[in-house]
Each structure stands twice: as C-alpha cells, then as structure tokens.
Amino acid sequence: MQSNRSGSPASRGLLAAMHPTGQAGLTARFFALLNDRRFLPLMLLTPVLVFFIIWNTIPLLWLLGLSFQKYSLTSGDDPAFTGFAxxxxxxxxxSVWQDLSRTFVWVFLSVVLQTGLGVALGFLFWGSHKLPGRRIALTLLFAPMVLTPVATGTFFRLIYDPTFGILNQVIRAIGLPSVDFxxxxxxxxxAVLAVDTWMWTPFLMLMTLAALGSVPKAELEAAEVDQLPWHQRLRLIILHHGKFILMLGVLLRTIDSFKTMDLVLQMTKGGPGSTTNLVALTLYxxxxxSFNLGWSSALAVILLLISIAFTSIFIFVLNLKRRGDAA
Amino acid sequence: MTSKLDFMTSSSGLSRRHVLKGAAAAASVAGFGGLSRLALADSPLKGESLHLSILGIAGWVPSSLGVKMSPIFAEYAKQKYGYDVDFSFADAPFSALFQKAATSLATRSQEYNIIISDSQWLGAFAKPKWVVKIDDLLKEQPGLTPEWYSPVISATYQTYPDGSQQLWGLPQEGDVVALYVRKDMLEDPAEKEAFKKKYNKDLPQTFDDFAELTMAEFEKVAEFFTRPDKNLYGTAMQYSREYDFISCFLYPFMWSRGGEIWDPKTAQVHGILNSKVNAEALEQMKHWLKYMPDGALNYGIAEEIDVFTQGKVFSCFQWAAVGPAMIPDALKGKVMVVPPPKHGNGSDAKRVYTFGGQSWVINAFNDENNMQATIDFMRWWYQPDVQLEYAKRGGNPCDKATLSRSDFDDMQPWFRTYKYMLAEGRSRDFWHHPKYAEMLSVQQEAFTSFMTGQTSDPMKVLDYVACKQQSILFEAGTAKEKAPDTCASISL
Known part of the structure; x- marks a missing residue:
C-alpha cells in the first residue's frame, strides 16, 4: 500500500535524480497525493467544484437573498428586507397567473408537437440508410436548431409580415386574403409556436436517432426471425432500450421550453396584448x-422550483418504470 | 456651408475671467468631484490625450449625428484647449438602450461618458444620481447652454421631477409628431378632380390647408386614398407593443380631446386616465386601422418608414426626426411634411401631440478629465454654428438662435412643421418618473390588447392601466393615494 501512495520505487528514484534539492520532496509529495485514493477524487473534483460554487451556488444564494428584499435599481434606495412580501x-x-397558465399551455403543446414530429422523422431517417442525399437532408434538418432564436425570430417576423412577407405573397397568389399572423x-x-416547433423538432429527431441507435441489432434480428408484429417490436425492443434517451430529450425540451423568452421577444414582444406573453418574458x-430586482428574484426562485418539480416528476416516472422493469 | 474653421474660431461666448470665476465655484459644488478641475484653469487638459464614449440610439439619425460631428469637436478641442480627444459610439435600440446604460451606471462605470437619453428616462437616471444634475452646473457656468426656442423644451428634455426646477439633461434632439403626405398624389389633377367629385371638397394642398385640417376632414382624404386592390392605403400610425410606440400615437387622441393621463402634482392616475373621453380616444384610434395596410397593428417607426417609402401609404403619422429616412432621394420633391390634424370640430378643435426627442445626460462617474472634456463638448455643441451645422445635416436643434433664422423653415422639408409643433400647447411629453418603464409596460400591453381585439371594452382597458399605474406610483412613494379596492381583482 505504501508504494501506491507515494509512487513506485522507480518513479521515486527518477524524481530524486531530477530534483536533487528539497523541491524533489515537494514534487514527490504532490504525485504521492495524486496516487492516494483518498485524495485523488477530491483533487479531480476541486476545479469543477470551485467553478460550481462561484458561478452557481453563490449567485443562487444571492438571488434567494434578493428575493426577500424590496430593491429597485432605479429607485436610488438601498435594498430593504421585506420577508415573503x-x-x-x-x-x-x-397577470402572473395568466402568464404562467399560458406558459404551461405553451410547454405542453410545443413538447407534444416536437416529440411527435421528431420521433416520426427519427424513424424515417433510421430506416433510410441507403437513401441518396441522406446526410445532406439530415444537415438541413438540423440547421434550425443551431440558429440563434433572435435570428430565427427576425426571419420569421419578416416571413409572416402581411405586407412584405413571402408567406402572405403565397397566400395572396392562391387568391386568399393576407393574414396578419x-x-x-x-x-x-x-404562429410563434410553429416557429418554435420548426426550431426544436430536429433536437427530438436527434434524440430519437440516438435512442434507436442504442437498440441491439441482435434483438431486432431475432424479432425479424420470430416475425414479431411491428407494435410488439416497438414496445418490447425499441422503446424498451430507447426510452431513457428519448425521455431525456423530452425532459430537456420541457425545461428549455419553460424558459422560452428570446424568440417571443423578437417576434411579438409578448403581444398582441398579452397573447404571447410567457412568464420568462415577464421575468425579463x-x-x-423595470429593474425590480427583488420582485423578479422572487419570481425567478418560483420558476426554478417549478423547473425542479418538472425534473423530479420525470426522474420519478423513469425510475418507477426502471424498478418495474427490474421486478 | 459653414467650414470647420468657423467652429474652431468661434467663441463660446464666455470670457476667460468668466470661466475661471464659474469654474472655481463649480469646484465647490457637492457631488461634483469630477468637475473640480475647472478650478485649476480653463484648459486643465492641455497636452492630454482623451477618449470619450457616447451611448446613443441604434439606427437613429440624430444620435449618430452627435458622433459624426465629433471629429469637428476634436479639432476644436485641439486648437482651443490643447488636448487630443477621440470618440467611440455604442448603441442600442430604443427598447434596450436604458437597460444598457443602467446596467453600466449601476456599477459606477464610466464606460459611457455621455448618454443620449429618451426624455422619459430622465427620472430613472436622476433618482439614483447616475447622471450629473445640470442645474448645479448651469448656475456656475451660465453660458453653457443657449436660450431655448420654447419653454416646453426645458420641461421636456431637462426637468425631473415634472414641474420642478431641477434639470438633469440637455436637449440633444427635439422631436414632434408630423404628418408626411405624398405631395405628388395631392397635386395630381385626376386625383383632385375625383376627390372633388366624391366629397364636394378640394384636396388639401398646402401647409396652411393641413394646419386647419381636422381628423374628420383628414379621414375623407385617408379614405379616398385607401385602395386595397392597388395595395395603397390612406395612412399609417404606430400600434406596436414595442417600447412606447402605441402610447405616443394614442396620447394625441386623448390630449386633443381634453383627456389627461395623470396629475403630475399628486401622481394620481386612477380616476383621471380611466375617463370616458380617453375610452373614446382608444376607440377612435382603433377606427383608423381601416385606412391602414394589414399588419399595421405591428407598426413601429421602421415599419412605417418601409410602407411610406415603398409607396404603400399616401400619408404617415411619424416623428419629424426620421425625416431623412422618410424622404429618400427617390421621394425628394414628392413629399410634404405638415402638422398632423386637429381633433374635434369647429373652434373647439385642438391639436396636442406627443413630444419625442432625446437629451444628453452626463455620466456622474466620469473622472475629472473626462468630465472636463464632456463639458467642453457640451459648450461646443450649443454654439450657434454647430447647431446650424447639425440642422443642415438633418438634426432638429432646440436653440432659439437657430430656429429663429429666416432660412430655418426651408432648411429641411420637416422643419416648418417641427417649429410649428414646438409651440406651447401643440406638443406634450409624458412622465419622467423613475418607474417609467414599468408604467409604460402595463399600458403598452393593455392598449395593444384593445387594438388587436383581445379585449373589447376600452373602459376596462383604462381601468386596468389606471389601477396598475396607481399601484406602481403608490409603492414608489410618489402617489398619495393607493389604488382603490376594486383594483384587487382587475385583469385584462
């Protein structure tokens, strides 16, 4: 065990030869620490932990502290503790409840639409290995996902424009009246939901392809030999192996969709009226x-708790399934 | 054309003795540590090399003119004060500029030495003391600014709180709502004849015709030119939820009919904004949508420029400041800029439109050198020759000397209207309160919800806005009365 902690005799000899002075002892002790199983995990984690504490824990605690204070940046007044006010x-x-309920509808519709379309497209591409131009088609399909929401919002605002927009040009060309989307x-x-779906369906397609890639070929071939009906193949083999990756995709999209702000800000500013005003936009x-930092910190904490609740429910459901499968 | 040399040799109007005397006093003003170098000499920066940064509005000609003209100041400073100065320009759109400035100023940064502030932001800049209180500065250096063309200029671009004598900004660009009309269409004999035949009236032809025109009379003109089959519409206004767009174009409907938005002395909103006359104003503004292209509900400044310059509308209610963009080379000679119509009928008809425009505000955290250079810049900016050059380049000056020139009205196509609308009573500004953004956000949402049909009862919309704004002002400690209990359950 001793040799494990302070390196092999050979390495110790090498270090001593390289650093004949006291520094050799210091370096040797450093390498000894690296080799020590008690300290190695801590040393590997330290840089990440430092970043986590600086960029995550401290701001979160700060946010929590601000949420209990009345503090407006433009008032010129110092923050004042107001408890749970x-x-x-x-x-x-x-208004916040209206925004929240609108956001829940937004999350539900966007995730359902994107999952449905993403899974369908994923299956299509999964079975099209020999299709000419598959790679180009995939690249084009993934393009919306990599565009920034601000750029996408700008494109579509112009596309939807009733006077200049290309969509209305097409609508008018087929003899219909233009629509102020x-x-x-x-x-x-x-109209905004359609753009969000256009942007994020590729992500669910990508997750579907990853999920399908995790299905063992041997089991699929066995199902082929056994002439298992397609719905049984889907349930017993494909979903059995792929559901965790797929559920992860749905979970990520749910959390992300709950935070939607930039696309709406660019396209409608939450309007007309409050039709597209999602809660993240209110927070912004x-x-x-308005620079109401106390009030908005409290709202941010509430939204964080809702996001955590979403995540917990998903993880609970996944674990329930896993336990059920194991049983 | 005034040469650069003119700017460099023209006097600021202050004698050396005067400056020294004022500067010595300025040094003693509490909270103006950055100004204390004035006490040393009138050119304490001699031999220095400085950099000044201006934060202005993106895509806004008057903001960019302040920067485009800065090299002239650099030469002036070199010759008059003996220091080198160069400028950089940062910008953001209207809706994001205050955010950009505030987040920088909150950290006591001098990232932006001079900021071009929309007039309504004065309170939000002033309350936390992020910007220099100008009246203290003016007391010590009375020659810093010229005499303004109208008393409303100081109330609009300098004063916070409203009605007080406290000044926090200096006018950078004056601005008013103007009506841009297609002169070529008005003068077309076929159009004139067809209009006469249809309405038994003559099409208005001149500035004076439009100065007398009421909205009811102008509606006939707008209706006449609304020809959807030819993709031509009568007019355009701003209905967008973005920033203050719909508010600025709804207020004239309210004010001109006798409506008010609040009592600036007591900060009372409830019972004043939610009035019958203001509800009618909302309905009237919505009524005008039928003379506008599809999509007008999303129109802001840029969209209006697009539809007007592409010939899709005959006329456009638009800011005078965007004259250079509204009248590109292709439309030169074809556009006339006139006063927007009066509201009401007969002798009761009134015209009260919204003030636009911006102020210069000076970062209170500027170090001594930058503060000195900033004051030098302001003193230079208000010299008559510089203001004249600004006007020639398309900016709207506010000083009496320039606006009173005999050739001013013809210098730019919109100048006559600009001057006409500057007269007291024809244009008004609204709150300069630190809670401006919050109050604005509430009403932008509510007003657009009515225009788009999300809410159908205009009184309900006004009740909602009045309740919310009363609450905001009460919580800020400005309003004496809190919102009534009926506000507890109000929603759109």
Whole structure:
C-alpha cells in the first residue's frame, strides 16, 4: 500500500535524480497525493467544484437573498428586507397567473408537437440508410436548431409580415386574403409556436436517432426471425432500450421550453396584448426593463422550483418504470 | 456651408475671467468631484490625450449625428484647449438602450461618458444620481447652454421631477409628431378632380390647408386614398407593443380631446386616465386601422418608414426626426411634411401631440478629465454654428438662435412643421418618473390588447392601466393615494 501512495520505487528514484534539492520532496509529495485514493477524487473534483460554487451556488444564494428584499435599481434606495412580501405579491398577481397558465399551455403543446414530429422523422431517417442525399437532408434538418432564436425570430417576423412577407405573397397568389399572423390575437400564439416547433423538432429527431441507435441489432434480428408484429417490436425492443434517451430529450425540451423568452421577444414582444406573453418574458421585463430586482428574484426562485418539480416528476416516472422493469 | 474653421474660431461666448470665476465655484459644488478641475484653469487638459464614449440610439439619425460631428469637436478641442480627444459610439435600440446604460451606471462605470437619453428616462437616471444634475452646473457656468426656442423644451428634455426646477439633461434632439403626405398624389389633377367629385371638397394642398385640417376632414382624404386592390392605403400610425410606440400615437387622441393621463402634482392616475373621453380616444384610434395596410397593428417607426417609402401609404403619422429616412432621394420633391390634424370640430378643435426627442445626460462617474472634456463638448455643441451645422445635416436643434433664422423653415422639408409643433400647447411629453418603464409596460400591453381585439371594452382597458399605474406610483412613494379596492381583482 505504501508504494501506491507515494509512487513506485522507480518513479521515486527518477524524481530524486531530477530534483536533487528539497523541491524533489515537494514534487514527490504532490504525485504521492495524486496516487492516494483518498485524495485523488477530491483533487479531480476541486476545479469543477470551485467553478460550481462561484458561478452557481453563490449567485443562487444571492438571488434567494434578493428575493426577500424590496430593491429597485432605479429607485436610488438601498435594498430593504421585506420577508415573503415579494412572494405573496406574485402569488396574488393575476397577470402572473395568466402568464404562467399560458406558459404551461405553451410547454405542453410545443413538447407534444416536437416529440411527435421528431420521433416520426427519427424513424424515417433510421430506416433510410441507403437513401441518396441522406446526410445532406439530415444537415438541413438540423440547421434550425443551431440558429440563434433572435435570428430565427427576425426571419420569421419578416416571413409572416402581411405586407412584405413571402408567406402572405403565397397566400395572396392562391387568391386568399393576407393574414396578419403576428398582429392578431387569434393567430399570434400559434404562429410563434410553429416557429418554435420548426426550431426544436430536429433536437427530438436527434434524440430519437440516438435512442434507436442504442437498440441491439441482435434483438431486432431475432424479432425479424420470430416475425414479431411491428407494435410488439416497438414496445418490447425499441422503446424498451430507447426510452431513457428519448425521455431525456423530452425532459430537456420541457425545461428549455419553460424558459422560452428570446424568440417571443423578437417576434411579438409578448403581444398582441398579452397573447404571447410567457412568464420568462415577464421575468425579463421586470428584471431588465423595470429593474425590480427583488420582485423578479422572487419570481425567478418560483420558476426554478417549478423547473425542479418538472425534473423530479420525470426522474420519478423513469425510475418507477426502471424498478418495474427490474421486478 | 459653414467650414470647420468657423467652429474652431468661434467663441463660446464666455470670457476667460468668466470661466475661471464659474469654474472655481463649480469646484465647490457637492457631488461634483469630477468637475473640480475647472478650478485649476480653463484648459486643465492641455497636452492630454482623451477618449470619450457616447451611448446613443441604434439606427437613429440624430444620435449618430452627435458622433459624426465629433471629429469637428476634436479639432476644436485641439486648437482651443490643447488636448487630443477621440470618440467611440455604442448603441442600442430604443427598447434596450436604458437597460444598457443602467446596467453600466449601476456599477459606477464610466464606460459611457455621455448618454443620449429618451426624455422619459430622465427620472430613472436622476433618482439614483447616475447622471450629473445640470442645474448645479448651469448656475456656475451660465453660458453653457443657449436660450431655448420654447419653454416646453426645458420641461421636456431637462426637468425631473415634472414641474420642478431641477434639470438633469440637455436637449440633444427635439422631436414632434408630423404628418408626411405624398405631395405628388395631392397635386395630381385626376386625383383632385375625383376627390372633388366624391366629397364636394378640394384636396388639401398646402401647409396652411393641413394646419386647419381636422381628423374628420383628414379621414375623407385617408379614405379616398385607401385602395386595397392597388395595395395603397390612406395612412399609417404606430400600434406596436414595442417600447412606447402605441402610447405616443394614442396620447394625441386623448390630449386633443381634453383627456389627461395623470396629475403630475399628486401622481394620481386612477380616476383621471380611466375617463370616458380617453375610452373614446382608444376607440377612435382603433377606427383608423381601416385606412391602414394589414399588419399595421405591428407598426413601429421602421415599419412605417418601409410602407411610406415603398409607396404603400399616401400619408404617415411619424416623428419629424426620421425625416431623412422618410424622404429618400427617390421621394425628394414628392413629399410634404405638415402638422398632423386637429381633433374635434369647429373652434373647439385642438391639436396636442406627443413630444419625442432625446437629451444628453452626463455620466456622474466620469473622472475629472473626462468630465472636463464632456463639458467642453457640451459648450461646443450649443454654439450657434454647430447647431446650424447639425440642422443642415438633418438634426432638429432646440436653440432659439437657430430656429429663429429666416432660412430655418426651408432648411429641411420637416422643419416648418417641427417649429410649428414646438409651440406651447401643440406638443406634450409624458412622465419622467423613475418607474417609467414599468408604467409604460402595463399600458403598452393593455392598449395593444384593445387594438388587436383581445379585449373589447376600452373602459376596462383604462381601468386596468389606471389601477396598475396607481399601484406602481403608490409603492414608489410618489402617489398619495393607493389604488382603490376594486383594483384587487382587475385583469385584462
């Protein structure tokens, strides 16, 4: 065990030869620490932990502290401790509840649509290995995902424009009246949702392809030999192996969709009226337009708790399934 | 054309003795540590090399003119004060500029030495003391600024709190709402004849015709030129939820009909904004949508420029400041800029439109050298020759000397209207309160919800805005009364 902690005799001899002075002892002790199983994990974790504490833990605690204070950057007043006043104000604010309910509808619709389309496209590409141009098609399909939401929002705002937009040119060309997609409360939400779906369906397609890639070929071949019906192949083999990756994709999209702000800000500013005003946009406005830092910190904490709840539910369901499978 | 030499040799109007006397006093002003170098000499920066940064509005001609003209100041400073100075320009759109400035100033940074502030932001800059209180500075250096063309200029671009004598900014660009009309269409004999036949009236032809025009009379003109089959519409206004766009174009409907938005003395909103006359104003503004292209509900400044310059609208209610963009070379000679119509009928008809425009504000955290150079820059900026050059390049000056020149009205196509609308009573600004952004956000949402049909009752919209704004002002400690209990359950 001794040799494990302080390196092999050969290496110790080499170090001593290289550093004949006291520094050799220091270096040797460093390498000895590296080789020590008690310290190695801690040393490997330290840089990550330092970053985590600086960039995550401290800001989070700061946010939590601010959420209990009345603090407006433009008031010129010092922050004042108000206990749960901000939380109570938010919970009693009908506008926030409206924004939250709109956001839940947004999350549900976007995740369902994107998962449905993404899975369908994933299956299509999974079975098309010999299709000419497959790689180009895949690259093009993934392109929306890598564009910034601000750029995408700008493109689509122009595409949807009733006067200049290409979509309305097409609509008019087939003899229909032009539609003010982003200016009408009946269409704006759906128009923005369509863009979000266009952007993020490739992500679910990617996750589907990864999930399908994790299915053992041998089991599929066995199913082929046994002439298992397709729905049984899907349930017993494909979903059995691929569901965790797929669920991870759904979980990531759910959390991400809950935070949607930039696309809406660029396309409609939350309007017309409040038709597309998602809760993340309210948070942005209160933080960076109104500079109500106490109030917006409290809202951020509430949204964080909701995100954690989402994640916990997903993980619980996954673990439940896993335990069920194991049993 | 005034040469660069003129700027360099023209006097600031202050004698050396005067400057020294004022500067010595300025050094003693509490909170103006950065100004204390004034006490040393009138050119304490001699031999120094400085860099000044201006934060202005992206894509806004008047903001960029301040920077484009800065090399002239650099030469002036070199010759008059003996120091080198260069400038950089940072910008952000209207909706994001305050955010950019505030986050920098909150850290006591001098990243931006001079900021071009929309007039409504004065309170938010002033309350945390992020910017220099100009009246202290002016007391010590009375020659720093010229006499303004109208008293409303100081109230609009300098004063916070409203109605007080405290000044926090200096006018950078004056701005008013103007009506841009297609002169070539108005003068077309076929159009004139067709209009006469349809309405038994003549199409307005001149500035004076439009100065007398009411909205009811102008509606006939807008209706006449609304021809969807030819992709031509009568007019355009701003209905967008972005920043203050719809508010600035709704207020004229309210003010001109006698409506008010608050009582600046008591900060009372509830019971003043939610009035019958203001509800009618909302309905009237919505009524005008039928003379505008599809998509007008999303129109802001840029969209209006697009539809007007592409010939899709006959007329456009638009800021005078964007004259250079509204009248490109292809439209020169074809556009007339006139006063926007009056509201009401007969002798009761009134015209009260919204003030636009921006102020210079000076970063209070500037170090001594930058503060001195900034004051030198401001003193240079308000010299008559510089203001004249600014006007010739398309900016809207506010000083009496330039606006009173006999050739001013013809210098730019919109100048006559600009001057006309500057007269007291024809244009007004709204709150300069630190809670401006929050109050604005509430009403932008509410007003657009009515225009787009999300909410159908205009009184409900105004009740909602009044409740929210009263609460905001009460919590900020400005309003004496809190929102009534009926506000607890109000929503759009």
């Amino acid at each position: 901000n939380y109570l104000e938010i919970l009693g604010n009908s 982003l200016g009408q409360s009946s269409t704006a939400f759906w 406005r209160q933080s960076f337009e």
